[in-house]
Amino acid sequence: MKITTIEWKNNKIKFIDQTKLPQKLEYIYIDKLNDLWQAIKMLKVRGAPALGAAAALGVYLGIKDVKAKDFNAFIRALDKAARYIAGSRPTARNLFWGLERARRVAQKNKDKSLLTLKKLILKEARKIIAEDRLNCRRLAGYGSKLIRDKDTILTICNAGILATIDYGTALGVIYRAKEEGKGIKVFACETRPLLQGSRLSAWELKKRGIDVTVICDNMAASLMQQGKINKVIAGADRIAANGDTANKIGTYSLAVLSKYHNIPFYIAAPASTFDFNVQSGKDIPIEERNSREVSELLFRKRVAPAGVKVFNPAFDVTPHNLISAIITDKGVILQPYRENIKRTLGQVLRKR
């Protein structure tokens, strides 16, 4: 099974409509910026690394038909498109990183022709895609060293193929461990409200032949109590300079429960998820989403009484002290994080 979550094809962004899974594997082709904005907002495309690619491709959609008479007019059009995309979802660092990469290419080539500028931006977006394929595999190579034969791993949300281009971060580590011949069992937290765990992770883990069992989020502690979980691995949407990590709501809960039960708790994310402008987790913006995601099941059947208040944060922040290690494409980072993140990702930092 060869699945590519997002790519540039026939002059359009082609991606899997993740709201249709697991019932249907359906692709969407988009060539209008506001369609992309909607697709990101509705989580048709999601997952921090995939959003980085979507954002850069989105910039290209936003400028490909622009008839700017000079570079200033061009960069104004680019910034307008970037600001528009940036307004779709606030938490994932990679989305902004994708926008920044597209802009930097333009700035570096301000003396080039309009046609060349456009080509270079598309090239950069496709480079992000190529890099992600490679980086996920590098990350998985580092991460799988932490995994032993017969481990039972708990995960949350989807940090797999569907969150990246074609391999995954947290789930990439599991795929790599399996490729190395290790017997791995996975418990996938269903991940309310939008059930990325039961809909997406269970789907791709099953397709890749991994022994996966779905649980409700509130069952994780009970499994840990019974000694059935050896490791927890989650992805990340944004990692602060001190290691504090924003990820899908429920991640912090698993981190505390792991600490209590003495289970290693790992975060897996590429360098592009780190935000050196954010010193700690308290400065990471947390998206709050539509209450209907909670009060109605997938917007279909009402469950909570009409008019009842709902609190629906999409993410939470796990303080660095609860994280056993951060698995990146540059290596595994251990505490103390502020120093070791700088050391391991220093080169990435300088590149910006």
Added chain:
Amino acid sequence: MKITTIEWKNNKIKFIDQTKLPQKLEYIYIDKLNDLWQAIKMLKVRGAPALGAAAALGVYLGIKDVKAKDFNAFIRALDKAARYIAGSRPTARNLFWGLERARRVAQKNKDKSLLTLKKLILKEARKIIAEDRLNCRRLAGYGSKLIRDKDTILTICNAGILATIDYGTALGVIYRAKEEGKGIKVFACETRPLLQGSRLSAWELKKRGIDVTVICDNMAASLMQQGKINKVIAGADRIAANGDTANKIGTYSLAVLSKYHNIPFYIAAPASTFDFNVQSGKDIPIEERNSREVSELLFRKRVAPAGVKVFNPAFDVTPHNLISAIITDKGVILQPYRENIKRTLGQVLRKR
């Protein structure tokens, strides 16, 4: 609003169909034992104290038309009915307690006529109902002393009106605190998979004018991290002699999270929920339910991929060391539990 969850009316068991809430407040009338068995299994009637009443009324349904020629034939019929009801759900202590109370009345009156025996069993079942009304209010009176003005209380599942006759245990404490003029805010965990929190607790709390906000179960830790929860109160399905408490899956998770965040974690349950024949939580049978409760949303829309494994325990066990106090109708019990449970409930124990 005066709601009675379960009662004996017009020669039938009348109860609210809790699978229809919050959309419809609909009553069911049952006069056949196998209909009652189905209703309990399908959670149309649920909640440990309500199940105690249902079980005793069920024994009456099972024997009311029996034409036994002597007491032995009568008690055989009674035991057959009781065994049948006992097979519906294994965890809640009150269900078995209700069956035992009905049987004990028969044993004590073995010399009475068949007609009198039947009348006495119905009388006992109605006595259980009358006692529950009183006991919930007593429990709430003790529990509300632990609640302060402006407390924000987190709860899970439904331990309210709908889990008892008409007042509740964990939610009864909140109702009483409000009656005393205390300003209380409640966060209700939706309680996957069957959403008793968002469907039932949110419904009755809202009806009683309590400020309630629904969250997904995986959001509780984040609220605690932000200092937004002062107290956690949960009900119980069975409490062992040492204080270990089986309750809705997810309760143990909240207990660990409360410990980590230094938040008092209370269990609220009547004396009838204690099981002195069970020395610790590891001996409490935990019901595992249909995987479709998890893999399909309320049995309607498939979410997990077809054929994926699901683990669906209905309850978990919270070890006594994580429980700050157990609120009962005989008083608030503190650690050390084995001694203090005996002391507080001693009279109840001897009665058996």
